Amino acid sequence: MTKSPLLPSILLVGCGKMGGAMLEGWLAHGLAPSVIMDRHLPELPAPHRVVRTLDAIPAEFKPDVILLAVKPQKANGVLAELAPRFPNATLLSVMAGRTIASLLKAYRVGHAAASPIIIRSMPNTPSALGAGMSGLYAPPEASEKQKKQCEQLLSAVGETVWVAQEGLIDSVAAISGSGPAYVFLLAELLEQAGVEQGLDAKTARTLARGTIYGAGQMLHQLPTDAAELRRNVTSPGGTTEAALKVLMASDAWPQAVSTAISAAVNRAKELAS
Incomplete structure (x- = not known):
């Protein structure tokens, strides 16, 4: 060998x-x-x-x-x-x-x-x-x-x-450099919500982490667009749709994620000065 x-x-x-x-x-x-x-x-x-x-x-x-x-x-x-x-x-x-x-x-x-x-x-x-x-x-x-x-x-x-372009490294930092922290925060919040809904802490953690791992594997291995993968999980009138109506409201995740990424990019520019 x-x-x-x-x-x-x-x-x-x-x-x-x-x-x-x-x-x-x-x-x-x-x-x-x-x-x-x-x-x-x-x-x-x-x-x-x-x-x-x-x-x-x-x-x-x-x-x-x-x-x-x-x-x-x-x-x-x-x-x-x-x-x-x-x-x-x-x-x-x-x-x-x-x-x-x-x-x-x-x-x-x-x-x-x-x-x-x-x-x-x-x-x-x-x-x-x-x-x-x-x-x-x-x-x-x-x-x-x-x-x-x-x-x-x-x-x-x-x-x-x-x-x-060199300036795009700031965008890379905001998306993938800092990105694991955003995913870890999502795991934290899913665990907390699971406990709030009656699950014990160990079960909530297992469900949250396993779900993020599995979804990540699909994103990594499948050529399907992320939006299509999301739609595939979302049955009309079902539980996923009910949750996504909250998360995808204009003043919820779409605005918060965009604002957060902008804050990270701006901080990178501040560090350059």
Whole structure:
């Protein structure tokens, strides 16, 4: 049996919820020897290495991709510190809101002549299970090799799409980056409603989670439009129709979801300023 090729080597800067989710997926798929810079992560098995500071990165280590997974508000100091060591790196940012221009400006504080190629992405936490959804944007100067390496990393933990304009990454963040939280909220609310209607908590949780899982599988595996799948469940005059009349009222889900997504996009733009 032929062994699958290793994923590109990375320097992962920040291993919180998002960075940690992706790292779990990459380790499962076979990651080339890599370094993770994080203050709290325990040691990893060889050939990978965890370091607490940039100074602890082995001098001979030359990652294919530097993946930036720190909080957007804390990125400037990290970027300025990285620049002298890796002036012409391929940077893959998974930070919401931070534009390529703002990241490049911060990088050049540490090395005025640095010329990194910065590719932006917005993955989500199901990446830990290999079920992630990531959007990517690459500037025109990015090479096909650089784009392929970044896509290879994200494809190993789920599905990927490319967007043609950098600003659309904010929309990706609002839909799929934050999207799991919306689904988890729906699960919470279904569980609560089940208990209100007399079910015990364990049964309500099983019903809510199993239903979301099954519906997600249908959306993933069937080519049928979501609206058609909804109509297929909705018998005229039945229980589903009664519920949907409430949820689909103009001032209910249609307005709330649109307003929520706009709020997420606007917040991403605020983080860029």
